[in-house]
Amino acid sequence: MNQKKRVNSQYYHALTRTMVLVIMLVSFAPMFLVSGIVLYQFRASYEKKVFDHLGELVQKHAQNIDSFLKEKLADIRFLAETFGFEDLSDESFLRDRLETLQRDYGPVFVDLGVVNAQGLQVAYAGPFKLEKAIYYDADWFKEAMKTRYFISDVFLGLRGLPHFVVAVRDNYKGEHWILRATIDFVAFNSLVENIHVGKTGFAFILNTRNQLQTKPRIDIEPEIKTYNRLIKEPTLGKGAVHVVEARDVSGKKKIYVIGFLKHREWMMVFQQDSSDAFSDLTQTMKLTALIIVLGALGIMITAVILAKRMVGRIAKVDSEKERMNEQIIQAGKLVSVGELAAGIAHEINNPVAIMVEEAGWIGDLLEEEEFKSGSNLDEFKRAVNQIKTQGRRCKEITHKLLSFARKTDPRIQNVQLNDLIGELVELSAQRARYARVTINTRLEQNLPYVKGSQSELQQVFLNLINNALDAMEKEGGALLIQTNRQGDHVVIELSDTGPGIPEANLKRIFDPFFTTKPVGKGTGLGLSICYGIIKKMGGEIRVASSLGKGTTFTVILPTEVSPPQGRKA
Amino acid sequence: MHKQKNRFDEPLKLLLVDDEKGFVEIMSKRLSKRNIQVTKALSGIEGIQALRGEDFDVAVLDLKMEDMDGLEVLKIFKTMVPQMPVIMLTGHGSEEAAREGIRLGAFDYLTKPCELEQLIQKIYETVGARR
Numbered sequence: 259m260n261q262k263k264r265v266n267s268q269y270y271h272a273l274t275r276t277m278v279l280v281i282m283l284v285s286f287a288p289m290f291l292v293s294g295i296v297l298y299q300f301r302a303s304y305e306k307k308v309f310d311h312l313g314e315l316v317q318k319h320a321q322n323i324d325s326f327l328k329e330k331l332a333d334i335r336f337l338a339e340t341f342g343f344e345d346l347s348d349e350s351f352l353r354d355r356l357e358t359l360q361r362d363y364g365p366v367f368v369d370l371g372v373v374n375a376q377g378l379q380v381a382y383a384g385p386f387k388l389e390k391a392i393y394y395d396a397d398w399f400k401e402a403m404k405t406r407y408f409i410s411d412v413f414l415g416l417r418g419l420p421h422f423v424v425a426v427r428d429n430y431k432g433e434h435w436i437l438r439a440t441i442d443f444v445a446f447n448s449l450v451e452n453i454h455v456g457k458t459g460f461a462f463i464l465n466t467r468n469q470l471q472t473k474p475r476i477d478i479e480p481e482i483k484t485y486n487r488l489i490k491e492p493t494l495g496k497g498a499v500h501v502v503e504a505r506d507v508s509g510k511k512k513i514y515v516i517g518f519l520k521h522r523e524w525m526m527v528f529q530q531d532s533s534d535a536f537s538d539l540t541q542t543m544k545l546t547a548l549i550i551v552l553g554a555l556g557i558m559i560t561a562v563i564l565a566k567r568m569v570g571r572i573a574k575v576d577s578e579k580e581r582m583n584e585q586i587i588q589a590g591k592l593v594s595v596g597e598l599a600a601g602i603a604h605e606i607n608n609p610v611a612i613m614v615e616e617a618g619w620i621g622d623l624l625e626e627e628e629f630k631s632g633s634n635l636d637e638f639k640r641a642v643n644q645i646k647t648q649g650r651r652c653k654e655i656t657h658k659l660l661s662f663a664r665k666t667d668p669r670i671q672n673v674q675l676n677d678l679i680g681e682l683v684e685l686s687a688q689r690a691r692y693a694r695v696t697i698n699t700r701l702e703q704n705l706p707y708v709k710g711s712q713s714e715l716q717q718v719f720l721n722l723i724n725n726a727l728d729a730m731e732k733e734g735g736a737l738l739i740q741t742n743r744q745g746d747h748v749v750i751e752l753s754d755t756g757p758g759i760p761e762a763n764l765k766r767i768f769d770p771f772f773t774t775k776p777v778g779k780g781t782g783l784g785l786s787i788c789y790g791i792i793k794k795m796g797g798e799i800r801v802a803s804s805l806g807k808g809t810t811f812t813v814i815l816p817t818e819v820s821p822p823q824g825r826k827a
Numbered sequence: 828m829h830k831q832k833n834r835f836d837e838p839l840k841l842l843l844v845d846d847e848k849g850f851v852e853i854m855s856k857r858l859s860k861r862n863i864q865v866t867k868a869l870s871g872i873e874g875i876q877a878l879r880g881e882d883f884d885v886a887v888l889d890l891k892m893e894d895m896d897g898l899e900v901l902k903i904f905k906t907m908v909p910q911m912p913v914i915m916l917t918g919h920g921s922e923e924a925a926r927e928g929i930r931l932g933a934f935d936y937l938t939k940p941c942e943l944e945q946l947i948q949k950i951y952e953t954v955g956a957r958r
Binding site: 604622653 | 847849850853854856857918939941942
């Protein structure tokens with residue numbers, strides 16, 4: 259039986275596990291799928307938005323700078339073309355022009371100068387002492403002489419300050435001359451420096467020789483190799499700029515945006531740490547993950563609790579069903595045993611009766627004269643009497659069996675418990691003698707009827723008596739059965755002097771399959787069936803035990819006056 | 828052994844109807860010894876046939892026989908000779924049938940297997956009641 263119990267508990271564990279898994283699967287699968295898809299889409303579109311935004315930012319700024327440079331060039335060109343070499347060679351006139359420009363555009367133009375084909379600055383207006391300066395060897399001069407319009411890279415030059423030159427070449431009397439203006443570095447630099455996004459996003463400009471043309475907010479070493487590699491990769495954003503996400507030399511993930519200006523002579527680079535650019539996204543992701551984890555945890559706990567509760571209920575129903583089945587089987591067994599016994603009793607009755615009568619006939623004949631003188635007459639008479647006595651005993655036994663069998667009837671009727679217990683005690687007398695147990699009864703007179711099935715009640719009390727006898731089998735003892743009337747209940751007590759039941763077993767004693775008897779001896783069902791029958795009748799069964807002293811089972815049944823059905827309604 | 832004396836010179840005529848042959852034989856022997864003349868019938872039919880031929884002071888009828896239900900036989904007996912007392916023999920636990928028999932006019936019943944002394948006592952009760 260213990261094995262069966264173990265198998266059952268394994269089954270229920272497996273059932274619980276399956277239910278938990280199924281609940282979790284059907285809850286998690288859509289949850290993870292939906293949140294995964296949504297998160298992926300969100301992430302993708304968010305990233306796209308960031309890339310596009312940065313791309314546009316850089317492109318716009320590059321265009322701004324380009325147009326800034328073009329504008330300055332146009333201003334100088336206008337001067338050169340409008341006034342010509344002669345007018346502009348007049349330093350006071352040149353100073354007036356510079357003042358006009360500075361009035362119109364602010365301190366963007368630092369100075370103006372007119373340089374002849376030999377590189378001599380013939381006129382100069384500005385804060386530095388650069389009159390008659392010779393630029394023949396200067397890079398910008400060489401370059402400027404080659405084209406009509408020229409904008410130089412940033413350089414230190416004669417004044418020792420970072421600046422760059424905007425120059426226009428023109429002709430005067432068959433020779434080139436140049437009008438050049440210096441653009442204020444600070445004004446220009448602010449155009450680029452203004453680009454800053456988040457905590458780590460900034461921009462700068464490099465020339466073809468990879469020299470910084472602007473001063474970045476943060477001191478950096480331009481990652482030239484990275485830029486050169488990246489401009490070959492496909493862009494993530496839209497427009498003419500390259501937007502690439504890549505790791506820098508230290509392995510940090512960064513977004514690089516690279517645009518070109520000044521006819522591809524200058525390269526504008528914007529870079530920002532990915533973690534900074536996507537900090538909002540990361541936070542949203544973290545929050546979502548937290549919600550998912552908490553949700554999953556909630557589902558898991560719910561699944562486990564729900565499954566355990568449901569399986570517990572199923573187990574209860576199962577065990578009740580099983581107990582009921584066992585009851586039906588037991589009752590059926592009892593009925594068929596009863597029928598068998600009744601048949602045998604009937605069959606035996608007749609031959610026994612004949613034997614007794616034949617013995618009586620011998621007794622009759624012994625009365626006649628011819629036998630009176632027989633020396634063994636008294637022995638004969640004694641033998642005949644003995645046959646009669648034993649025959650009568652047989653008859654009593656069969657009568658007991660018959661009245662027992664007659665009552666294997668599950669119909670509800672009025673039962674006199676005193677009679678029922680009396681019969682059971684007689685039936686158990688033989689067993690009790692073997693077990694050296696004396697059975698005493700103290701039955702209250704005029705005990706009211708109880709409503710129930712004879713056979714079921716027989717089963718209950720036979721079980722209790724048998725259990726008591728089992729318990730006292732080793733040592734012998736006494737069993738006292740008492741009946742009492744208490745109000746509208748009948749109380750039956752069976753007290754034995756057996757070894758008693760340990761506290762731990764006492765609680766489980768009415769559980770199905772609980773047994774302390776060796777394997778194969780007990781089903782563990784007896785008391786649970788008793789319990790079921792008594793409960794069904796609206797009664798109660800209790801047990802009290804003290805180790806070494808004995809055990810008392812108390813059965814309380816409602817009398818006929820208040821039938822059990824009345825209680826349930 | 829308890830002994831019953833016959834109070835009448837003429838033997839009582841008794842019809843014993845039971846399909847247990849051994850029981851009928853020994854009972855008739857023992858009853859004859861006690862001045863009761865027994866006519867044996869091993870079935871309901873035999874009993875009815877016997878009753879056609881003669882008159883009896885009393886009939887003892889087993890209620891459980893193979894060929895006919897004892898109660899049916901009782902009904903026929905009661906139609907044929909209503910004044911004849913009938914003692915029924917029933918199995919233990921079949922008192923219901925016995926009560927039905929009494930309703931139909933039987934004198935009384937004994938549970939089987941009955942002992943000679945009980946039967947004789949019952950027989951004389953019927954005779955006493957009639958005479």
